[in-house]
Amino acid sequence: MGRQKDGVIKRGTKWSYVVRVPDPSTGKSKQVWVGGFANEQEAKEARDQARVEARRGEYVDRSNVSLADYLREWLDTHALEVRPATLAGYRYQAEQYVIPRIGHMRVQALRPMTLTKLYIDLLDHGGKNGRPLSRRTVDYVHATVRKALNDAVHIDGLLPSNPAMRAKRPKGKGRAVHDVWDADQLRLFLDQVRDHQWFALYRLAAYSGARRGELLALKWADVDWANNLVRIRSSAGMVENKRVEGATKSGRERRVSLDERTVIALRDHRKRQIRDQAVAGAAWEDSGLVFTNGLGRPIYPTSVYARLVRTVRDYNAANEQGPPLPYSRFHDLRHVHATLLLKAGVPVHVVAARLGHADPSVTLRVYAHVIPEQAAEVADRFAALLEPETATEDEGDADEGR
DSSP: OOOOBTTEEEETTEEEEEEEEEOTTTSSEEEEEEEEESSHHHHHHHHHHHHHHHHHTOOOOOOOOBHHHHHHHHHHHHTTTSOHHHHHHHHHHIIIIIHHHHTTSBGGGOOHHHHHHHHHHHHHHOSGGGOOOOHHHHHHHHHHHHHHHHHHHHTSOOOSSOGGGTOOOOOOOOOOGGGSOOHHHHHHHHHHTTTSTTHHHHHHHHHHOOOHHHHHTOBGGGEETTTTEEEEOEEEEEETTEEEEEEOTTSSOEEEEOOHHHHHHHHHHHHHHHHHHHHHGGGOOOOOBSSBOTTSOBOOHHHHHHHHHHHHHHHHHHOTTSOOOOOOOTTHHHHHHHHHHHHTTOOHHHHHHHHTOSSHHHHHHHTTTTHHHHHTTHHHHHHHHHOHHHHHHHHHHHHHHO
């Protein structure tokens, strides 16, 4: 063994350093040895960084835990906090995209560039058979990694900071929220499905802004006929090809008011369901759910998505002479609801409450494209409040020019 020099020493073929750090249990400082460096220069650089972190109170003990081991343990402990469907999503992102590529690395060896390269690799050929992965999926992977490493910083003390916060995500072509249907297209779609068994489901989605899982978990007991509203209490999702129910995304119940025609659509749907029950007889399963199949059983979320896509496709095939109805997902009915409300001038916090967003800032971020359209009219509205005669004169001039 060599001789220690300014906190650095050679042990066999490797170099080590020692640093004094505060001991949280005693309040006094203690010596911490860290080894495994290939040369003296690496050991000195690590020592200097450790000293800076110790002075700032940010020092963390060296750990050899791999990213794969940490993610799997994090997922197991996280099961107590999130919905089953959300946990299944985290687990899939980790096992499918992260662990096979960088799971062997130590958590403490991760750098922002490590994750940036991961995202680029996934975007280029992270899909099935090496095909490109969508930007949206890469964003989901990033969200999972960021959340896990955030706990590695603030709960487990493995990292002084989160490298995912500084990683760069590659830009890709994604479908923007503003590509959803306008009011005329929504009316056209609802006209096409007016006699469909799921008409009430489509209308309620478009007129309430509720999520697919929330609607499929809705029970008749949650419908307040007297006050024309529904109580959104839970959500249905798919985990390992099985339907499961859990809390809403925000974890809170909310009440959503309904217009009279949507309430009528729900009443008609209830009558249809009672007729189905009479036909099914003893085979009927009384789940209490608003939306079921012909035997009273829950509807699978994937079925709803597939049926809407097929309806749009069939309409376009039968109406080749007219303008096509753009491709849409069931979730886009929620986007249509929010976008039309914001364009109509409904306050952001009111829209956020209907959508179940925990904070209006989420609504602002998702629907940022709508806000400038409203902002452009603010100056004229303000002037009209103080100078109504000017607005009248302007309107008269406009009439003369027609």
